[in-house]
Amino acid sequence: MKVGVPRALLYYRYGRFWEEFLTGLGAEVVFSRRTDKVLLQNGLGHVSSEVCLPIKIMAGHLEELAGQVDVIFLPRLMWLEDKLYACPKMIGIVDIARMMLASAAPVGQRDGRVRLVAPKVQGSLWLPHFRAGMELCHDPVRVVRALARARRFLPAHDRVPDFPTGEKRVALIGHFYNIEDDFISRPMVDTFTGHGYRICTKDELPGSVLRSRQGFARKIRWVYERELYNAFRFLVDKVSGVCVIVSMGCGPDSLVAEFMREEAQQRDVPFLQLVVDEHTGTAGIVTRVEAFLELAERRRARASACRLKIGGQGKAA
Amino acid sequence: MKASFPNLGYDTYALKTFIEDLGAEVILAPPTSRRTIELGAMHSPELICMPYKITLGNMLEALELGADTLFMAAGARKCRFGYYHYLHERALRSLGKKCRFIPITQYSPLEFVFKMMPDIFGVSPLRVVRAVAKLLTKSRLTQEFRQYLNRKRATDFDGAEKVKPKALAVIERAHTLGQIEAARGEVRRMFGVLGTVPVRGQSPGTEPQIRLGLVGEIYFMIEQFASQEIEKELGKMGAEVVFERSLYRHIRHLLFSDPAFVRSGRLAHRYLEESPGGEAIRTVGEAVYFRQQGLDGIVHIFPFTCMPENIALEALQKLSEETGIPVLSLSFDEHTSRTGLLTRLEAFVDLVKRRKLGRRLHRN
Numbered sequence A: 001m002k003v004g005v006p007r008a009l010l011y012y013r014y015g016r017f018w019e020e021f022l023t024g025l026g027a028e029v030v031f032s033r034r035t036d037k038v039l040l041q042n043g044l045g046h047v048s049s050e051v052c053l054p055i056k057i058m059a060g061h062l063e064e065l066a067g068q069v070d071v072i073f074l075p076r077l078m079w080l081e082d083k084l085y086a087c088p089k090m091i092g093i094v095d096i097a098r099m100m101l102a103s104a105a106p107v108g109q110r111d112g113r114v115r116l117v118a119p120k121v122q123g124s125l126w127l128p129h130f131r132a133g134m135e136l137c138h139d140p141v142r143v144v145r146a147l148a149r150a151r152r153f154l155p156a157h158d159r160v161p162d163f164p165t166g167e168k169r170v171a172l173i174g175h176f177y178n179i180e181d182d183f184i185s186r187p188m189v190d191t192f193t194g195h196g197y198r199i200c201t202k203d204e205l206p207g208s209v210l211r212s213r214q215g216f217a218r219k220i221r222w223v224y225e226r227e228l229y230n231a232f233r234f235l236v237d238k239v240s241g242v243c244v245i246v247s248m249g250c251g252p253d254s255l256v257a258e259f260m261r262e263e264a265q266q267r268d269v270p271f272l273q274l275v276v277d278e279h280t281g282t283a284g285i286v287t288r289v290e291a292f293l294e295l296a297e298r299r300r301a302r303a304s305a306c307r308l309k310i311g312g313q314g315k316a317a
Numbered sequence B: 001m002k003a004s005f006p007n008l009g010y011d012t013y014a015l016k017t018f019i020e021d022l023g024a025e026v027i028l029a030p031p032t033s034r035r036t037i038e039l040g041a042m043h044s045p046e047l048i049c050m051p052y053k054i055t056l057g058n059m060l061e062a063l064e065l066g067a068d069t070l071f072m073a074a075g076a077r078k079c080r081f082g083y084y085h086y087l088h089e090r091a092l093r094s095l096g097k098k099c100r101f102i103p104i105t106q107y108s109p110l111e112f113v114f115k116m117m118p119d120i121f122g123v124s125p126l127r128v129v130r131a132v133a134k135l136l137t138k139s140r141l142t143q144e145f146r147q148y149l150n151r152k153r154a155t156d157f158d159g160a161e162k163v164k165p166k167a168l169a170v171i172e173r174a175h176t177l178g179q180i181e182a183a184r185g186e187v188r189r190m191f192g193v194l195g196t197v198p199v200r201g202q203s204p205g206t207e208p209q210i211r212l213g214l215v216g217e218i219y220f221m222i223e224q225f226a227s228q229e230i231e232k233e234l235g236k237m238g239a240e241v242v243f244e245r246s247l248y249r250h251i252r253h254l255l256f257s258d259p260a261f262v263r264s265g266r267l268a269h270r271y272l273e274e275s276p277g278g279e280a281i282r283t284v285g286e287a288v289y290f291r292q293q294g295l296d297g298i299v300h301i302f303p304f305t306c307m308p309e310n311i312a313l314e315a316l317q318k319l320s321e322e323t324g325i326p327v328l329s330l331s332f333d334e335h336t337s338r339t340g341l342l343t344r345l346e347a348f349v350d351l352v353k354r355r356k357l358g359r360r361l362h363r364n
Helices: A011-024 A037-044 A053-066 A088-103 A126-137 A140-153 A182-194 A215-219 A223-235 A251-266 A282-309 B012-021 B034-042 B050-064 B080-094 B109-121 B125-155 B157-173 B177-190 B218-222 B230-236 B247-254 B259-268 B280-292 B307-323 B338-363
Strands: A002-005 A028-031 A071-073 A076-080 A115-117 A120-122 A169-173 A198-200 A242-247 A271-276 B002-004 B069-074 B100-105 B210-216 B239-243 B297-303 B327-332
Touching: A002 A011, A011 A028, A011 A126, A011 A140, A037 A053, A053 A071, A053 A088, A053 A182, A076 A088, A076 A223, A088 A115, A088 B307, A115 A126, A120 A126, A126 A140, A169 A182, A169 A223, A182 A198, A182 A242, A182 A282, A215 A223, A215 B080, A223 A242, A223 A251, A242 A251, A251 A271, A251 B080, A271 A282, B002 B050, B012 B125, B012 B157, B034 B050, B050 B069, B050 B080, B069 B080, B080 B100, B100 B109, B109 B125, B125 B157, B125 B177, B125 B230, B125 B239, B125 B247, B157 B177, B157 B230, B210 B218, B210 B230, B210 B280, B210 B338, B218 B297, B230 B239, B230 B297, B230 B338, B247 B259, B259 B280, B280 B297, B280 B307, B297 B307, B297 B338, B307 B327, B327 B338
Parallel strands: A002 A028, A002 A071, A071 A115, A076 A120, A169 A198, A169 A242, A242 A271, B002 B069, B069 B100, B210 B239, B210 B297, B297 B327
Antiparallel strands: none
């Protein structure tokens, strides 16, 4: 049995876990190919033009998989601990996928429809994954064993990374499915690293930081937005600039980025908000990032000049 | 206390009566206009959805008229509506406005009656219950008014527009329960509706050519200005607009007594297994229901980049694909051009009319 996992959205967090789990069930796991222009173009035809870029990309991945596999494995994340919801589109993408697969069964495969296995994650990962596993292999012992083996591939960071002084750092704040998708984030990442900056993202921070309920974060009820905001709060005074990647049409980001912008302004940290969609050109992004880095550079120079003046008692990085 | 709140279409009057019942003076925001939207958009984040911009504009205009307390509804978790009030409050503070800003959280009727309202207005819970009862009656009246208006527009547009201000004045004046009942009779008389149950096809000339179901995001369903008065435009083109979502229904839903809500969930399940938040389930459920009722088409309206409604849009496309009912999805923001909108509506109404006429010819 071939089980397909689209290389989009939650794949970037749970991909390894799912791979191990599904292999443990005796399935052959097929990932869709890495996002590229063609794949995105294919996806555009299946969803409305107003949804955000990651959803369009997801549609492309689903389309690619539909022709190759028997089952598509696409868990539906409703909420995680503390009743923190996923965004409406992430919840709805499973329904979109179901409707897509029903209507767009590829030519020559109309009889053998692709089955969609979508465990509904509410709070805990285990029970829904167990049920999904039972759907796929009917052997409870094997499912439990596969889950136990896959467990260590769950993302877990418990160590706060080091922030040595004198290093040039920039915070890249954005959803993991945007930042880890090379198709979206390559131009920014390359420009930053090309200028000798270390990129700090939220995914290297420990869970205790990301899930903090201090301050405004307590009021954010979207699971990944709370992580973004906490990461921002944690990183903002450790970096020389904050760059936020927002996909056009992302509802939660449009709000939370606004709060971040205000806070960055108050703390006098350079702030860049990049809005990406399928029409975003590399050149435009690179120009903006370079201009932003120049600004950050000048601020740094000014700050260190100040520090020298008052006898090296500046704000510790 | 000089209270104010963002406009809510015809239901503004119902809300006004509600707050007056609780003993506060109400200053209505000026009718929503281009200026409102521009004012709101100027102080809003770039990518936020349109209801935020309009409501902020309404509040700013109300403050100009001397309001000192602002009420704003607050939503639940999955949709951006649940976060409006944080941003609203920040925007008002950063503009240096001195006012009390009170977000009214929904979804907890008991807290609303026994804690929130008594705390704010210093009244007894009993009085709140009475005020809510009156709010229900009055919003039911505005809902009825809208139905009659839409029906009359489809056959006698000029006549309907002539009656509209008079009927609205009657509704606005009605304060006590008795007056509201009297106003109901008056409105019915004005629109020539006989009996308690509106009868369809009383005489040959009064049947509209086509009937379209209007579904979508609740603010756009209620506040006519937001959707550029789409009901009026469709009426002008000879289509009766049938709708289900209204403030009355919404309050019933909040009081756990709206059977249509359960029905929508049941009907939508084929397309959406889980609620993606907001009103997507209702939108889809109502569309399916309208199709079962034999309506000729569905018009779906929502603010640009609305998350739940974009999911609903996919479901409606699927519904259209499966059953053949024409669906027109329209998203609005402050840049939506009126001409473009009218062209699309005209083309859609034309299509629906042709389909219906063609089917009739075929049958004969």
